[in-house]
Amino acid sequence: MRVPRIYHPEPLQAGSEVALCEDAANHVGRVLRMGPGQAVELFDGTNLTFSAEIIHADKKSVRVKVTESRADSRESPLHLHLGQVMSRGEKMEFTIQKAVELGVNVITPLFSERCGVKLDAERLAKKIQQWQKIVIAACEQCGRNSVPEVRNAMTLETWCAEQDSGLKLNLHPRAEHSINTLPLPVERVRLLIGPEGGLSADEISMTTGYGFTDILLGPRVLRTETTALTAITALQVRFGDLG
Incomplete structure (x- = not known):
């Protein structure tokens, strides 16, 4: 065994x-x-x-x-902070689990205009605890010995306004830049993934005001959980330790 x-x-x-x-x-x-x-x-x-x-x-x-x-360090040279607008049910759990396997360091659950998750303070606190347990289980499975943090949930703008010296990225289906066109080297990334209905025009404008760069993954529209994992993988291939 x-x-x-x-x-x-x-x-x-x-x-x-x-x-x-x-x-x-x-x-x-x-x-x-x-x-x-x-x-x-x-x-x-x-x-x-x-x-x-x-x-x-x-x-x-x-x-x-x-x-x-x-x-026994299994950590990527790329520090990844995932800001994930909360998705319903098992989708959020799946995103967190796989993001940990792919090397994300910090996860912040976010509320946005089109966020489909509505939780009171008590239920949200229990969700955060549950998600942190999923992180630990993912580390046990994938061999990571450093445990990523699931932070307390916050609004999209509060998260975007936080100071961060890294590259700030927002996935957008009509962006002009792809991950492969981003200049090397990059050691820190703050990655924003919107809700199932996407960010509103005002929210996209707001992220630009806080220094986020819109990037494109490809010609197809991906579900929010697919978007997060695809973007993390692409970032690890270009700047981290995959491939």
């Missing part, structure tokens, strides 16, 4: 004994039904991985002994 990768939210060090968090313990003890003597791999968000051995496991808790640490 492949050695499971488990995220631990607190700093780890070789030689220590730690109790896995509730979600991890449930996965190891109940789902995988692992027991003492079996190996797991831990990471704590510091670009290190830790070999560990289970020393106790029952239905409620799992304790492990950390035996070794090693540096």
Whole structure:
């Protein structure tokens, strides 16, 4: 069996004994039904991985002994901040999961004029927590040891107005520039992906005022979740570590 990768939210060090968090313990003890003597791999968000051995496991808790640490960076040289106008249901979850696999560093959920998601403060806070768990699960699966952050949701203009030294990009079906025409080198990108109905004319004008460059992916109109992943892939191929 492949050695499971488990995220631990607190700093780890070789030689220590730690109790896995509730979600991890449930996965190891109940789902995988692992027991003492079996190996797991831990990471704590510091670009290190830790070999560990289970020393106790029952239905409620799992304790492990950390035996070794090693540096293991899987991070792209391109820092990507995704501003994603929230999409409905599983589409947003899918976008977040795949964006993490493709190397995104920060994800900010956004509200726009045509955003189809309406949530009160309590439900939104629960969604943010749920999306962060999806990020962690994606890191466990894809081998990343640095955990991207899902920030609190904000309005499109608030996000666009934030200071950022990187290249600011907005996908637009009638843009004049493509990703392949962007000048090298680029180390930071703030990528805006609009809602299923697209950004309004006023919103597009607003993004231009905040220094965003409109770019074109191709001749076909893509769904919002397809747009995000296609753009991230193209950016990683040109400026990052894909291809």
